[in-house]
Amino acid sequence: xxxxxxxxxxxxxxxxxxxxxxxxxxxxxxxxxxxxxxxxxxxxxxxxxxxxxxxxxxxxxxxxxxxxxxxxxxxxxxxxxxxxxxxxxxxxxxxxxxxxxxxxxxxxxxxxxxxxxxxxxxxxxxxxxxxxxxxxxxxxxxxxxxxxxxxxxxxxxxxxxxxxxxxxxxxxxxxxxxxxxxxxxxxxxxxxxxxxxxxxx
Amino acid sequence: xxxxxxxxxxxxxxxxxxxxxxxxxxxxxxxxxxxxxxxxxxxxxxxxxxxxxxxxxxxxxxxxxxxxxxxxxxxxxxxxxxxxxxxxxxxxxxxxxxxxxxxxxxxxxxxxxxxxxxxxxxxxxxxxxxxxxxxxxxxxxxxxxxxxxxxxxxxxxxxxxxxxxxxxxxxxxxxxxxxxxxxxxxxxxxxxxxxxxxxxxxxxxxxxxxxxxxxxxxxxxxxxxxxxxxxxxxxxxxxxxxxxxxxxxxxxxxxxxxxxxxxxxxxxxxxxxxxxxxxxxxxxxxxxxxxxxxxxxxxxxxxxxxxxxxxxxxxxxxxxxxxxxxxxxxxxxxxxxxxxxxxxxxxxxxxxxxxxxxxxxxxxxxxxxxxxxxxxxxxxxxxxxxxxxxxxxxxxxxxxxxxxxxxxxxxxxxxxxxxxxxxxxxxxxx
Ligand SMILES: Cc1cc2nc3c(=O)[nH]c(=O)nc-3n(C[C@H](O)[C@H](O)[C@H](O)COP(=O)(O)O)c2cc1C
Ligand code: SF4
Ligand code: FES
Numbered sequence: 001x002x003x004x005x006x007x008x009x010x011x012x013x014x015x016x017x018x019x020x021x022x023x024x025x026x027x028x029x030x031x032x033x034x035x036x037x038x039x040x041x042x043x044x045x046x047x048x049x050x051x052x053x054x055x056x057x058x059x060x061x062x063x064x065x066x067x068x069x070x071x072x073x074x075x076x077x078x079x080x081x082x083x084x085x086x087x088x089x090x091x092x093x094x095x096x097x098x099x100x101x102x103x104x105x106x107x108x109x110x111x112x113x114x115x116x117x118x119x120x121x122x123x124x125x126x127x128x129x130x131x132x133x134x135x136x137x138x139x140x141x142x143x144x145x146x147x148x149x150x151x152x153x154x155x156x157x158x159x160x161x162x163x164x165x166x167x168x169x170x171x172x173x174x175x176x177x178x179x180x181x182x183x184x185x186x187x188x189x190x191x192x193x194x195x196x197x198x199x200x201x
Numbered sequence: 202x203x204x205x206x207x208x209x210x211x212x213x214x215x216x217x218x219x220x221x222x223x224x225x226x227x228x229x230x231x232x233x234x235x236x237x238x239x240x241x242x243x244x245x246x247x248x249x250x251x252x253x254x255x256x257x258x259x260x261x262x263x264x265x266x267x268x269x270x271x272x273x274x275x276x277x278x279x280x281x282x283x284x285x286x287x288x289x290x291x292x293x294x295x296x297x298x299x300x301x302x303x304x305x306x307x308x309x310x311x312x313x314x315x316x317x318x319x320x321x322x323x324x325x326x327x328x329x330x331x332x333x334x335x336x337x338x339x340x341x342x343x344x345x346x347x348x349x350x351x352x353x354x355x356x357x358x359x360x361x362x363x364x365x366x367x368x369x370x371x372x373x374x375x376x377x378x379x380x381x382x383x384x385x386x387x388x389x390x391x392x393x394x395x396x397x398x399x400x401x402x403x404x405x406x407x408x409x410x411x412x413x414x415x416x417x418x419x420x421x422x423x424x425x426x427x428x429x430x431x432x433x434x435x436x437x438x439x440x441x442x443x444x445x446x447x448x449x450x451x452x453x454x455x456x457x458x459x460x461x462x463x464x465x466x467x468x469x470x471x472x473x474x475x476x477x478x479x480x481x482x483x484x485x486x487x488x489x490x491x492x493x494x495x496x497x498x499x500x501x502x503x504x505x506x507x508x509x510x511x512x513x514x515x516x517x518x519x520x521x522x523x524x525x526x527x528x529x530x531x532x533x534x535x536x537x538x539x540x541x542x543x544x545x546x547x548x549x550x551x552x553x554x555x556x557x558x559x560x561x562x563x564x565x566x567x568x569x570x571x572x573x574x575x576x577x578x579x580x581x582x583x584x585x586x587x588x589x590x591x592x593x594x595x596x597x598x599x600x601x602x603x604x605x606x607x608x609x610x611x612x613x614x615x616x617x618x619x620x621x622x623x624x625x626x627x628x629x630x631x
Contacts, residue, residue: 043359048399050381054364079381092383092540093364095323111285112484113442113516115530149367149534150285150484151324154442154514155449164326192327 024068066097102137102144107161110147113154121172129176204452210296218338221299229415233307234352241311247422254407257500266394267312268402275403276317281370284483286514289438290408298335304411309356323364367538372405385542386586429455433499441467443517455499474519482511485591487598524603528595529557535592546589549580563614
């Protein structure tokens with residue numbers, strides 16, 4: 001049996017679907033990040049500086065909020081690889097942002113164990129509260145809503161990762177309040193990661 | 202069996218070096234440094250320790266295969282833990298990081314490596330902080346670094362954090378990612394034990410695997426073998442999640458049955474519901490049905506029952522779960538995580554997901570079911586890495602056991618389960 005998906009065989013078809021990164025302002029690490037970078041590079045053999053590309057990109061993202069073409073250029077120069085090499089990596093890994101994101105990125109886990117515990121309702125509640133769909137940023141630039149795959153803490157489902165911090169056991173009814181709490185008090189409202197074994201036994 | 206790996210995880214300071222040293226910490230490393238590297242490999246072989254990352258391959262054999270003629274050699278600890286349903290390595294690293302560091306050091310000594318990289322997944326930012334703090338503590342006490350405990354053995358341990366890619370858990374993709382490239386697998390053979398990180402011999406081991414090594418060295422392989430059924434010795438961590446009252450990580454010997462884990466440790470299926478299906482080893486393995494609950498939760502017994510123990514991630518599903526939706530949910534995962542290197546997997550997972558979504562919406566046709574089987578058959582076994590087989594498993598196994606649900610979706614044009622099947626309320630157990 002053959003299966004022919006409908007494809008857009010028009011003039012745009014052979015062009016990359018991915019928009020190029022923003023040029024962004026001129027970029028160089030701050031002195032502090034540069035020191036951190038120099039320290040990280042030492043972990044790898046001297047002729048294998050390329051290994052540091054992920055930590056180097058994290059530093060760019062941390063400093064600028066997202067990864068720009070100038071950021072990529074800076075990393076490429078420091079590591080002695082081509083810009084294409086760095087772009088290759090940026091476009092592959094899902095935790096690098098190539099456009100601006102909100103101050104709080106709400107990553108709701110949508111995979112099985114979270115989904116059977118109401119993750120879809122959590123996304124729905126956040127989406128309604130913020131008036132945006134998953135993948136979008138609200139007009140004030142404070143919140144970005146995303147759906148992500150299993151975060152590796154399925155016993156505390158559903159999980160929402162806010163930037164680098166975790167918020168666990170989010171009940172759908174509490175989801176909307178999380179937005180208000182974050183706005184008022186910042187990341188301190190998050191539960192963090194609280195694995196418990198052999199609970200109540 | 203009393204917990205061993207997770208014995209102290211509930212104590213507030215369990216992650217500090219002081220606490221670890223008070224509980225016989227780094228004794229195994231001290232003992233190992235008085236032995237010959239080959240003796241340690243022999244001990245691990247005698248213990249029958251099987252890899253906890255998914256494949257269950259004997260660790261001692263893997264270490265023996267590492268080419269000892271080529272320098273330098275490496276250990277890459279696989280802490281990518283991304284298989285849906287798995288959260289045991291996470292717990293170990295968070296609450297018992299020194300056990301992993303000790304395991305890395307002993308492993309390095311055994312295969313003659315001087316550097317171990319712990320590759321953790323991008324989302325584990327808090328774990329990175331804990332591990333790095335623990336590593337700093339170990340350096341300060343001379344348990345890592347140059348001339349460890351005056352033995353002349355040097356060992357460095359570094360944490361390398363990924364950036365969001367399930368495929369980075371595949372051993373060769375992990376090495377590519379460590380080298381600063383896309384996490385796409387390499388052709389095997391040559392296996393990493395011969396040509397691994399930077400082209401040098403490398404042992405890729407899961408976190409839980411390495412955490413078992415200090416136990417074997419300090420208490421001996423006979424004790425270890427005696428803990429479980431034949432060829433399945435040692436303590437094992439089980440992750441139980443889904444529709445159970447008390448989800449969590451449970452440590453047991455592999456003598457335990459799935460029933461004891463689900464109904465005993467995890468408190469059984471949530472109130473008023475009955476069990477529908479169990480996924481015993483992470484989303485990539487076939488479903489087991491309620492009448493198979495008495496299966497022993499060991500690598501061999503689960504395989505005999507028609508599934509795989511995989512990463513021991515037991516996902517429990519009750520009678521409210523729609524199996525078409527389940528396949529759709531998991532194929533969304535696989536479609537998103539395919540690394541795109543081979544065509545059947547890259548394109549096929551997308552097709553499967555599209556068709557499943559169509560059926561789930563009630564717009565499917567009967568011939569779509571044959572199409573699903575056909576596409577699955579054209580992915581499984583035809584791809585570079587095991588991801589392809591994993592990705593089609595949810596489709597094949599639900600079609601096998603729950604074909605009537607697919608047919609009902611198509612005939613009725615909707616899901617026939619009650620309206621609240623998507624778990625409007627979470628299990629109230631936390
Ligand atoms: C698609 C795919 C994903 C994998 N993900 C992981 C993972 O997240 N963690 C892990 O330890 N092993 C994972 N593995 C298994 C590894 O390839 C490898 O078998 C394991 O790290 C070996 O360690 P072990 O012998 O200690 O189990 C994965 C394999 C495949 C094919
Ligand atoms: S099977 Fe899939 S994940 Fe594995 S190499 Fe091929 S495309 Fe990549
Ligand atoms: S399914 Fe959400 S953390 Fe695993």
